Amino acid sequence: DSGVTQTPKHLITATGQRVTLRCSPRSGDLSVYWYQQSLDQGLQFLIHYYNGEERAKGNILERFSAQQFPDLHSELNLSSLELGDSALYFCASSVTAGASSDTQYFGPGTRLTVL
Amino acid sequence: GDSVTQMEGPVTLSEEAFLTINCTYTATGYPSLFWYVQYPGEGLQLLLKATKADDKGSNKGFEATYRKETTSFHLEKGSVQVSDSAVYFCALNSGGSNYKLTFGKGTLLTVNP
Numbered sequence: 001d002s003g004v005t006q007t008p009k010h011l012i013t014a015t016g017q018r019v020t021l022r023c024s025p026r027s028g029d030l031s032v033y034w035y036q037q038s039l040d041q042g043l044q045f046l047i048h049y050y051n052g053e054e055r056a057k058g059n060i061l062e063r064f065s066a067q068q069f070p071d072l073h074s075e076l077n078l079s080s081l082e083l084g085d086s087a088l089y090f091c092a093s094s095v096t097a098g099a100s101s102d103t104q105y106f107g108p109g110t111r112l113t114v115l
Numbered sequence: 116g117d118s119v120t121q122m123e124g125p126v127t128l129s130e131e132a133f134l135t136i137n138c139t140y141t142a143t144g145y146p147s148l149f150w151y152v153q154y155p156g157e158g159l160q161l162l163l164k165a166t167k168a169d170d171k172g173s174n175k176g177f178e179a180t181y182r183k184e185t186t187s188f189h190l191e192k193g194s195v196q197v198s199d200s201a202v203y204f205c206a207l208n209s210g211g212s213n214y215k216l217t218f219g220k221g222t223l224l225t226v227n228p
Contacts, residue, residue, distance in 0.1 A: 002158065033215065043204065045215035058215055090158060092216075100147045100210035101166040106159040 003027065004107035006091050012113045018079040021110045025072055025093030031055075032074040033094070033104055034066060038087040049074055050097045081114045088112075117142045121205045121219035128195055128226050136190040136222045138179075138205035146209035148172075148181050148188040149216065153202045162190075162203070195226045 003026035013019055025032050034046040036059075045058035049068035060066075063081075068074040078085060088111050092104040121138040128134060140146065147166040151159040163172030168183035177192045188205060205219040 002160065004158075031214075035216075042220045043216075043218040045217070048215065056215065092159075094214075097214075100145075100208040100214060101164075102208070102214065103149075103161050103164065104208075104216055105161070106151075108158040 002105040002107065004091060004093050004105050006089075006107035006110050008110060009108065010111050010113075012115065013081060014115055015081055015083060017081050017114075018077065019081065019112065021076040021078070021089055021091075021112075023074045023076070023091030023093075023107060025074070025091075026105055029093035029095050029105070030072065031094045031097060031102075032068055032072070033092040034060075034074070034076050035090045035092065035106075036087045037090060037109070043090075046076070055097065078112070083114050086112055086114045117146070117207060117209050117217040119205050119207055119217055119219035121203075121222055123220060123222065125223040125225060128224070130197055130226055130228050131194045132226075134190070134192040134195045134199075134224070136203055136205075136224070138188045138190065138219060140186050140188065140205075140207050142186075142207055142209040142217075144209050145183075146207040148179070149206040149208070150177070150179055150188070150190050151204045151206060151218075153204065153221070155201070159204065195224070197226045197228050200224055200226045 005024045046060040048056040094102040149164045150162040163174040165172040165181035
């Protein structure tokens with residue numbers, strides 16, 4: 001158990017809908033990262049928050065957004081869903097704002113299926 | 116940009132066999148290197164890491180050495196067990212303007228009794 005929690009574990013929805021994925025980092029960790037894992041793209045970085053502020057964006061679509069709240073939990077919002085958004089979404093946390101040597105601890109993931 | 120290339124599987128071994136999974140990278144600066152493991156139905160777990168050239172990371176019998184001259188970080192284990200069956204990901208973090216992990220495509224390892 002990494003100490004990172006994600007809810008829900010599974011999500012099944014229809015095209016065009018909007019969903020929210022939730023992540024709680026390990027106690028004491030200030031950074032939250034979101035990654036998408038799909039069969040064709042592999043593991044791709046989406047976005048990084050540190051202590052409530054957005055720090056970096058990766059291959060995140062404009063239909064996707066995220067935020068980190070004062071209690072440090074984070075939410076990833078996916079809207080106007082398409083079939084291709086079906087994937088496993090991971091949240092990871094680390095202690096600092098970012099040092100390349102930091103270990104990122106991953107949650108169990110949310111499996112999104114868009115029908 | 117940063118990239119990681121690891122040998123594509125699947126890799127199938129018998130119990131107690133020697134394991135090598137090759138990983139090479141391209142990065143700016145001096146990245147930190149990681150191996151993560153994903154067991155079926157679970158998230159990624161850090162297996163080991165190395166943060167500078169010639170460092171050796173080790174954990175649970177697995178080892179990998181950061182080779183700057185060959186830009187490699189190959190994973191090895193002397194005697195695999197059935198419980199080592201999983202997907203293994205090589206990754207790097209080069210810092211800079213963001214601290215994302217860049218992953219290889221993963222290698223599926225199956226160990227048969």
